[in-house]
Amino acid sequence: MFNVVAPENLQIAIDILSGENTKVIAGGTDLMVRVRQGMFKPDVLVDITRIRSLRGIKKTDDHIEIGATTTHSDILKNPDTPPLLKEAVSKIGSPQIRNLGTIGGNIVNASPAGDTLVPLYLYEATVEITGKGTKELPIEEFIKGPGKTVLKQGEILSNIRIPILKGYKHIFHKVGERDAMAISVASMGILYKTDGDILQDIRVAFGSVYPTVIRIKEVEELLRNQRISKDILIEASKIIEKNVKPISDVRATAMYRKKVAGRLIFRLLEISR
Numbered sequence: 001m002f003n004v005v006a007p008e009n010l011q012i013a014i015d016i017l018s019g020e021n022t023k024v025i026a027g028g029t030d031l032m033v034r035v036r037q038g039m040f041k042p043d044v045l046v047d048i049t050r051i052r053s054l055r056g057i058k059k060t061d062d063h064i065e066i067g068a069t070t071t072h073s074d075i076l077k078n079p080d081t082p083p084l085l086k087e088a089v090s091k092i093g094s095p096q097i098r099n100l101g102t103i104g105g106n107i108v109n110a111s112p113a114g115d116t117l118v119p120l121y122l123y124e125a126t127v128e129i130t131g132k133g134t135k136e137l138p139i140e141e142f143i144k145g146p147g148k149t150v151l152k153q154g155e156i157l158s159n160i161r162i163p164i165l166k167g168y169k170h171i172f173h174k175v176g177e178r179d180a181m182a183i184s185v186a187s188m189g190i191l192y193k194t195d196g197d198i199l200q201d202i203r204v205a206f207g208s209v210y211p212t213v214i215r216i217k218e219v220e221e222l223l224r225n226q227r228i229s230k231d232i233l234i235e236a237s238k239i240i241e242k243n244v245k246p247i248s249d250v251r252a253t254a255m256y257r258k259k260v261a262g263r264l265i266f267r268l269l270e271i272s273r
Contacts, residue, residue, distance in 0.1 A: 006047040010054070010158070014131055016046050018154035024048055024108075026069045027100040054104075054158055057081065064162045068104025075103060082162055084170035084189055085119040091174050092116075104157045110143045113208040115174070117143070118189035121213045122203045125162045131155035145211045168193050168201075171267050175260050176251075184208045185252040188264040194271075199223050209244040209261045216243050219265070228268050237262040 004025070007013045016022060023042040026049055048054055048069055055067040059080040066075065072089045075081050076098065081089075092098055092106075092115045106116045107127065117139070125139045131154050142149055142157075151157065171190040187207040193200045202223050205215040219236045226232055246257035 002042050002045055004045045004047055006050050008050045008052075010048075010051050010130065013046050013048050013051060014154055014156065016044065017156065019044070020153075022046055022153075024156055026102040026105050027071065048156065049102075059164075062164055064164060066103055066160045066162070068107075068157045068159060069102045070104075072098035072101050072103065072106075082119065082123060082164075084122065084172055084191060085116065085162070087170065087172045088115045088119045088174075088189065091172070103160060107139070107142070107160070108149055108151065108157055110145070110147050110149050110212075112146060112210060112212055113184050113187070114213075115184070115187070115207070117213045118172070118187055118205050118207045120160070120162070121205045121215050122189050122191045123162045123165065125160055127157055128159035128161070129155050130158040134158075136161070140212070140215075143212050165191065169271070171271075173264055173267055174207075175264070186246075186257050186260040186264065188261070188267070190268070192268075192271075197227055199226055199228060204265070206240070206244060206261050206264075209246040209257050211245070214244065216240060218243065223268075228271065230266075230269065233266050233268060236265050240265060 005016060007016065017024065021043040023045055025045045025047050054069040056070060057078045057080055058065045064080055064082060072092050075089050076086060092101065103116055106114050120139050126136050127139055127142045128134060128136050129151065144150060168191045174184045174187040176184045184207060186209050189205050190202065192202040202220050204219050205213055207213050216239065218239050222236055222239065223232065241258050241262040244258055244261045246254045248254045
């Protein structure tokens with residue numbers, strides 16, 4: 001058995017979390033499954049959803065700031081949510097899951113299949129960590145591997161900052177068994193800016209095909225300042241297959257994931273028609 005405490009003050013929450021065998025809970029959509037499976041056996045769960053400073057979306061001149069306990073539903077409703085993130089969040093679970101699940105939980109879960117992570121990597125988001133002090137890290141430095149982050153005992157993810165990119169369009173595609181209700185077999189996000197029929201700038205990232213979300217800079221360099229064509233995308237596809245390192249599991253084989261990731265880049269042909 002475990003106790004649940006729900007402080008309304010951030011510092012009190014951090015003080016409690018500095019103790020042994022404590023865990024943060026917000027939406028609980030992932031954590032409680034693991035607790036029931038015996039993967040975690042905490043003495044105290046610290047519910048941080050009553051801490052007002054950790055929830056909400058604010059727009060500044062150059063950033064969107066999202067509190068860690070902001071739910072997926074709130075992200076979908078807010079007009080300031082970056083469009084690629086909004087589309088990815090719309091693919092998460094059922095409405096009930098989106099009402100409970102939080103962006104901070106999705107990040108801290110650190111699953112390479114996490115739907116919010118592909119957009120956050122592409123937007124080059126930073127995360128704020130609060131403990132004895134406050135520090136900020138790029139998201140790719142925060143996540144170290146499947147289920148692994150740099151968070152230490154007595155620290156929480158408190159805020160996410162996303163730079164505002166003007167003039168960019170996006171593509172998000174997720175391959176799964178049952179679309180939004182499925183954990184993705186592979187997912188791809190693209191942010192791009194065009195000048196006529198030339199790709200002036202492009203960012204490409206994949207989920208579920210590497211220990212973390214992977215952004216493939218070699219593909220970006222290949223496609224930048226180029227016209228989209230089948231030939232150049234065939235070359236990009238080969239680079240993608242060379243860089244991804246998927247695993248086999250009950251949902252798909254590693255080879256299938258590798259081939260799917262390589263094929264997803266051909267979605268760019270749709271914007272050139």
